[in-house]
Amino acid sequence: MRVHSRPLAIAATTATLGLLLGACSSGGSDAAAETTPGGDQKNLTIGVHNGWDEGIAASYLWQAILADEGYEVDLETADPGIVYTGIAGGDYDVNFDMWLPITHADYLEKYGDDLEQLGSWYDDARLTIAVNEDSPLKTIADLQAQGDVVGNKLVGIESGAGLTRITKDEVIPTYGLDDIDFVESSTPAMLAELSGAIDDGRDVAVTLWRPHWAYDAFPIRDLEDPEGALGGAESIEMVGRTDFGADYPQLTAWLAKFTLDDEQLFALENLMFNENGGKDNEGSAAQWLTDNPEFVTDLKAAAEKA
Template sequence: MFNRTARRTTIVASGLALTLGLAACSSDSSEATDEDAPRLENGDLTNLSIGIHSGWDEGIAVSHLFKVMLEEEGYTVEAEVADPGIVYTSVAGGDYDVNFDMWLPATHADYLEQYGEDLEQLGVWYDDAKLTIAVNEDSPATSLADLAENADAYGNRLVGIEAGAGLTRITEDEVIPTYELEGMDYVISSTPTMLAELKGATDAGENVAVTLWRPHWAYDEYPIRDLEDPEGALGDAEEIHTVGRTGFAEDYPTVASWIAAFTLTDEQLFSLENLMFNENEGTQNDESAAQWLEENPDFVEDLKAAAEG
């Protein structure tokens, strides 16, 4: 399981989020066990709580997308941010109703093993989550296998992110020795620095090679592509699952059907993340989700049709 410290960290501290989250969600959990709790005409409970992994952009984006969608349908939605371990503990314990960001089969396997009996698997919405080495789309290398012989074209540099990130470790321990990239200068920096170099190079029409991951808004913002990884040094692609507390589908039959039918293409997800975290800098997440829905006016109706079909 790789360390995701490279992800966005300008989010509410997890300790504060846990305190607020458990206080805010305790009434929701008790309501979910009350047969007399108010329900919407579609049979769902009116209140719903979402646990969000701190720093995981795709989960933040999808959580706020659902929050806005559900509020427009008449639900009252609470969204709280915490570390993944806290989120899974809270979903399994009924303090949060749902989480949209369980990476399987590898990244969150330990959490699934620990809490799986108290979680409902509700659906898979993305199936190409992976670590990557990305380059500008018009550069010469097409594969990690030929990056070494094209190193001069990239200034003999591979730009990385934080030293403590799992992606950094895997690049050092697996990618570089597997593809004999020791002759390149592996620049360990930070995610903002890597993105700044990516922007500068693509704006200037220069070649660049960076460590990256999918999903990420950079794929929507910059003309880049992934290098092929024929030896599998970066690991296999993973799926992103949605999980709920025990009894979720019974308490939210309509929402459960929407979640089961919910998927996002690369284009949809990258554009949502780009709007939320690049253009709006992660400061107006509900507003960003609402704007994205306005720009994709058929999305909700298409989702409902898919759920009914």
Template sequence: MRTRTRRTALTATALAAGLALTACSSGDSGSADGDRLDNGDLSTVSIGVHSGWDEGIAVSALFQTMLEEDGYTVESQEADAGVVYTGLTGGDFDVNFDMWLPTTHADYLEQYGDEMEQLGVWYDDARLTIAVNEDAPITTLAELAENADAFGNRIVGIESGAGLTRITQDEAIPAYGLEDMEFVVSSTPAMLAELKGATDAGENIAVTLWRPHWAYDAYPVRDLEDPEGAMGEAEEIHTVGRTGFSEDYPTLTKLIEAFTLTDEQLFSLENLMFNEDGGSDPAASAAAWLDENPDFVTDLKEEAGV
């Protein structure tokens, strides 16, 4: 149900030609004994990436950078989530790093789960939130109504069609008696601009937000506690592979199984990639982040035993 800044998504029609080419070079090699590296893995890996899902783009770029350093040929292509899962189960993609469970992608799991390999959970606190500036005078949504004046009697939201907007309107506002506050439905860029302006000025602000997001690294913000559970439970982000992935990529499978990111790591990676670098070259941003975190790959390989 969560939403985020969306980039232009590829449609199934527009992607068809690209998938066909990918299938020839990657998906088909899953059923044949293609070229292998010294570590036993097939040498070519195709990553399907959900368009506009920042954490998935970031982690895909991170793995692309790490794998290319180890001699893999990595193909990465963005598309709508449905197209990615269709391509994954059809063998056109080898892996996807951004399956949200148990809720957001439950329908895809039900439809395609028997044709996927579950490879691991790398983040377990994905959630919708209402966030405030770090030095705000309250810590919980239960205190927001009686302190509405401190926040200009406003909650700044994002797009009208977002799941986050619907849940805030239909669940959080009635659960915590916030009907007298103005709920500003705007856009993600507008919300982030207001968040930046308020925190720069040392003013209180309440915004709808979600984890993971680079705003937690860029601005001094924190989530309000949600004792009623109105914003929903936390979700996990899973990595999934096509059928036969672990057989074709035994070493990469171990890396993926061992892979996790802390809030600090993920938010700093996203902040560098999408805020500071503007999202123009995710692979270059991932390489820069790895330069700033020189022990990351070594620690991951040690944890994976490869």
């Protein structure tokens, strides 16, 4: 976890007023009187879910965008429960990775009265089984009759992962895949198997999820799930602390128009976590913005038209 102290900037015309302002809090520290040209508070803390790549990518992207706009942005990383507790308590200002309607529904139910929902930026978050793009397999059901194509093997990730549980408890019995060797391994091992198969020109089947940088790095596609055993798509939403909209009116308008499609998000994640190995997230976000020069311009234009 990287914890940053937030700068304090309080303007007051008298000592008494200064004390009064100092007693008010916003985003976990004293309210900042300094604002941006758009009327937003200048200081912003983003709560980031530890290990959730898409949220990390979106957070660093917005840190880069807002830094160019004169904001001072801190990123603080913690487990989701701590992040949502922090936002509800005003310690963090915003989070970019609330999965709804299922994954983070309990947090929304628990803290919803102290949160502001700011909209969805990605609407196809889902669990998948992926194969090489030129695989003859089309649906998960094909693994039963044509499992020999992939050596009768489905490569999974960590045994404790929700994806692994759903694959064992829902996918395998629904599609009659008892003769398929479901290998529980790890995410790095699964990705290594996928990469090796692609390099060797072998057919492969792995458990995966969207969004993930593998969709940009490798020529792969999802098997159709006609029985819905993996569940439906979820949206990834943004959530702010109480009074976020009032304290950040300009940013709220921008966020309302913020979206990333598969191509954009997978490319950002691939650059950040694969090509740069997660070692230079700020540089990766800046590079992606350089490679996509119209992104911020188009976003601002859309917000102005709203």
